[in-house]
Amino acid sequence: MNKGAVGADAARTMKRAKAIVNRMETQISEKENLLKDIEYIDALTMNSQVSHHKRLLSVENLQLGYENLLFEPVHFTIEPHQRVAISGPNGAGKSSIIHYLLGTFNGKVVGEKSQPKHLTISYVRQNYEDNRGTLAEFAEKNRVDYQAFLNNLRKLGMERDVFHNKIEQMSMGQRKKV
CATH class of the missing domain: 1.20.5 (Single alpha-helices involved in coiled-coils or other helix-helix interfaces)
Incomplete structure (x- = not known):
């Protein structure tokens, strides 16, 4: 061996x-x-301006409705950096309050609202199925800077070639990003 x-x-x-x-x-x-x-995920850009006002919005004795008023008088004040929730059962007038604050409510209004002259109110809707047209039309309709809008969509992972499609032709995931 x-x-x-x-x-x-x-x-x-x-x-x-x-x-x-x-x-x-x-x-x-x-x-x-x-x-x-x-x-690495880039931060989304939001065009929000800091207000020097102590009160952004004040509502006194507000009641909204169409034939009948939807709720008893409400009072509230919104200050900078404050978060506000509107809660209630279906048909209580939550969406009507939002539309009133946006200036798009077409019903009966009782009460007063005071806000700074150049205050812009924005909100994100839950329902997006009725968004139609091109992204440029959507941006114009919603008074959004078109380039910032496209940049944010890219940051959310939407491919550039989709930008040329109409919103109604996009996938549900893409519509949610819009």
């Missing part, structure tokens, strides 16, 4: 085993990196 040959065989086997272990560790490391969320 040649002990030198046995030792050399053992060394080669050990070297092969270490190479296999190193290769497996490298593959594991590469696969772990695939699982990490290393994607």
Whole structure:
């Protein structure tokens, strides 16, 4: 029995085993990196201006309705950085209050609203199925800067080639982003 040959065989086997272990560790490391969320997401831009007013909006004795008033008089004030929730059952007048604040309510109004002259009120609707037309038309209708709008859509992952489609031809996921 040649002990030198046995030792050399053992060394080669050990070297092969270490190479296999190193290769497996490298593959594991590469696969772990695939699982990490290393994607960088740009912040969306919002064109909001800071107001120097202590009160952004004040409503006194507000009642809205069509033939009949929808609710008893309400009073509220909204100050900078304040979050406000409007809650109530279906048909209580929540959407009517939003439309009144936006200046699009067509019913009967009782009460008073005061707000700074150049205050712009915006909101995000839950229902987006009735959005129609091109993105340029949508931006114009909603008084949104078109380029900032497209930039935000890109940041949300929408492909540029979709920008030429009409909104009603987009997928539901794309419509939600709009």
